[in-house]
Amino acid sequence: MKELVIISGKGGTGKTTLTASFAFLARDKVLADCDVDAADLHILADPQTLQEEDFRGGIKARIDLQKCSQCGTCIEYCRFGATSHEFVVSPLSCEGCGVCFQICPQQAISLEEGLNGHWFISETRFGPMVHAALLPGQENSGKLVALVRNQAKVLARRQDISLILVDGAPGVGCPVISSITGADRVLIITEPTLSGLHDMKRAMELVRGFKIPVSVVINKHDLNTDVTEEIEAHSTNVQADVLGRIPYDPQVTRSLVQRRCVVEDGNSPAKKAIQEIWERLEPDLLS
Amino acid sequence: MEAENMESRVRHALSEIVDPETGLNIMRMDLIHDLTVTEDGEVGLVFRPSSPVCPMAYSLANSIKKKIESLKDIRSVRIAVENFQNADRLERLVNQ
Numbered sequence: 365m366k367e368l369v370i371i372s373g374k375g376g377t378g379k380t381t382l383t384a385s386f387a388f389l390a391r392d393k394v395l396a397d398c399d400v401d402a403a404d405l406h407i408l409a410d411p412q413t414l415q416e417e418d419f420r421g422g423i424k425a426r427i428d429l430q431k432c433s434q435c436g437t438c439i440e441y442c443r444f445g446a447t448s449h450e451f452v453v454s455p456l457s458c459e460g461c462g463v464c465f466q467i468c469p470q471q472a473i474s475l476e477e478g479l480n481g482h483w484f485i486s487e488t489r490f491g492p493m494v495h496a497a498l499l500p501g502q503e504n505s506g507k508l509v510a511l512v513r514n515q516a517k518v519l520a521r522r523q524d525i526s527l528i529l530v531d532g533a534p535g536v537g538c539p540v541i542s543s544i545t546g547a548d549r550v551l552i553i554t555e556p557t558l559s560g561l562h563d564m565k566r567a568m569e570l571v572r573g574f575k576i577p578v579s580v581v582i583n584k585h586d587l588n589t590d591v592t593e594e595i596e597a598h599s600t601n602v603q604a605d606v607l608g609r610i611p612y613d614p615q616v617t618r619s620l621v622q623r624r625c626v627v628e629d630g631n632s633p634a635k636k637a638i639q640e641i642w643e644r645l646e647p648d649l650l651s
Numbered sequence: 652m653e654a655e656n657m658e659s660r661v662r663h664a665l666s667e668i669v670d671p672e673t674g675l676n677i678m679r680m681d682l683i684h685d686l687t688v689t690e691d692g693e694v695g696l697v698f699r700p701s702s703p704v705c706p707m708a709y710s711l712a713n714s715i716k717k718k719i720e721s722l723k724d725i726r727s728v729r730i731a732v733e734n735f736q737n738a739d740r741l742e743r744l745v746n747q
Contacts, residue, residue, distance in 0.1 A: 420674060511673035514701045518681040546702025574704075 365520055366649045367513075367528040369398075369547045371571075373563030375534035377555045378583040381616065382638065383531040384408040385625045387490035389642045390649075393527040395493035396516035398509045398543040400481065403497055405531045408623055411486030411493055419496065419511065421504040423460035424478040425453045431472035438464035438473060456501045480504050483511060485519065492519050506538035513543070527649055536563075536570045544574060549648065551607070553581045556591035564595060568602060578604045581641055585609035608641035610634050658688040661719055668714050670707060677711060684733075692726035694719050699734045708735055712745040 368386075372379045383405060387395055397405040425446070427438070432451050439447045442464055446457035453464075455478060465473045480503065483496035494516040496508050516528050532543040532550075544550050550571045554564040564580070571578045580599045585592045592609065599606050613634035616626045626634045666678040677683060684697040698715060700708040712730060719728045730745050732738040 507672050507674070510701070511675065514673055514675070514680050517701070518679075521681060545704055 365517065365526050365528065366548045367517075367530060367546075368549050368551060368645070368649055369530040369532050369544050370551045370553060371532035371540055371543065371567055372534055372553050373536065373565075373567035374554065374557075374560050377560055378553050378610070379534070380405050380408070380531050381620065381625065382551075382553050382581065382583075383529055384490070385627045385638045386529055386642055386645075388625050388627050389639065390527060390529065390646070392525045393491055393529050394516045394520040394523070394525050395488065395490060395495075396512050396528055396530045397493065397495035398512055398530050398539065399533040400496045400498045400505050400508045400512065400539060401533060403495055405493070406486070406488075406495055408620075408625060409486075409488035409490050409493055410623065411484070411488045411495070413484050413486045415485040417483055418479055419481040419483050419498075419504075419508050420477045421480050421507055422478045422502070423462070423475045424455050424458045425460070425462070425464050426474050426476050427451050427453060427464075428472045428474065431470050433470050433472075435469060437467055437469060441467055478502070481508055483508065483515070485515065492523065492525075494519060505533075506542035509533070509539045509542035534563075536566045540567070540570065544571060544576060547576055550576050550578045551581060551645070552578060552604075553583055554595060555583050556585055556588035556595060558591065561591055561595055561598070565598060568599075568604060572602065579607045579645075580604050581607050582609045584612040586611050607644050608637055610637040610641075654688050654690045657690075657692065657722075657724065658686065660722055661686065661688055661694060661725075664718050664722055665715065668711065668718055670701070670711065672707060673701075677715070682711070683715075685731075692724045693729070694725060694727065695729045695731075697731045697733055700732075703734055703736045705735065708732075708737075708741060709744070712741055716745050 370379050370383050397403045444457050444459050446454050465475050481498040486493050494512050496512050533539040552567050554560045596606050611633045613632050615632035616634050619626045619629050627638050666676045668677045686696045688694050732742040
């Protein structure tokens with residue numbers, strides 16, 4: 365079984381668009397949407413949910429109003445301002461530090477595991493997919509990513525599927541680390557802007573720290589040929605192969621508006637470029 | 652006790668071990684493979700951590716060993732480790 369993770373460093377460079385295109389082009393695969401903070405692969409994949417479960421983690425305080433004497437000690441000591449004057453704890457503000465639990469003279473406060481989000485196993489028009497949605501303001505996104513990847517592997521093993529395509533998260537933080545640890549290959553998609561170049565370098569440094577083979581795709585390469593050359597030069601310097609360049613192509617947006625991938629429609633320049641990139645990648649993923 | 656019954660007890664016991672990262676039990680995570688239980692109470696299994704660099708692998712392997720050993724009529728537990736960068740070392744530690 366091989367696992368290809370697509371990340372970017374900078375957000376909005378085309379991770380999901382490329383992952384969905386690969387999902388259309390690949391024969392047998394399981395999809396995993398590990399951008400759990402802002403999951404959107406499902407918009408293109410059109411999933412029918414087969415299984416939905418809660419994702420719990422983190423601790424939140426809860427006040428038992430039957431026991432509470434309304435002395436206000438918890439309000440006084442909470443440095444996050446999480447307790448209202450009606451003695452209700454806001455789950456968004458509570459950090460689960462436990463100070464209120466310790467100091468409440470009535471022992472009216474309990475610490476309970478909070479609901480952080482939901483995860484799903486779905487059937488999509490591209491094949492099976494594991495995905496998740498973190499609730500606003502919740503934490504533990506790295507753990508949720510680990511869960512999504514694990515269940516994608518379980519699904520692939522059960523259905524005898526040899527490829528997992530992972531749509532990673534932007535940035536270089538916990539959810540990205542959780543997306544790439546132990547993966548077979550990472551593909552960084554970037555764009556020829558200064559922030560695209562800057563964030564690609566950071567993402568590449570992270571991936572190289574894990575000693576995972578890394579490749580680069582430059583999206584909308586023709587928007588700035590100077591930065592494109594810089595991206596290619598940097599990639600070469602750090603032994604990351606540039607798998608291809610995707611030109612700016614309005615057909616990409618036209619397809620997305622129809623909730624389709626550009627590789628599904630017509631014969632546009634972007635479609636050709638993505639197909640060529642996939643043809644370069646596929647032999648390694650099937651070996 | 653019949654081997655089949657013992658195997659069912661071992662599976663149930665293993666399903667009580669939860670990976671703290673995902674919150675799922677290790678049977679749901681498919682970390683245990685090729686489980687065998689003989690009538691004499693000899694247990695063998697393959698432990699496959701969720702990634703080759705799983706930081707919880709040592710702790711989980713230890714929990715697996717202890718959990719099975721705590722069951723009635725179990726005489727020995729042999730754990731093979733796969734898909735882990737220090738598989739040989741972990742296997743040696745958990746089986747000593």
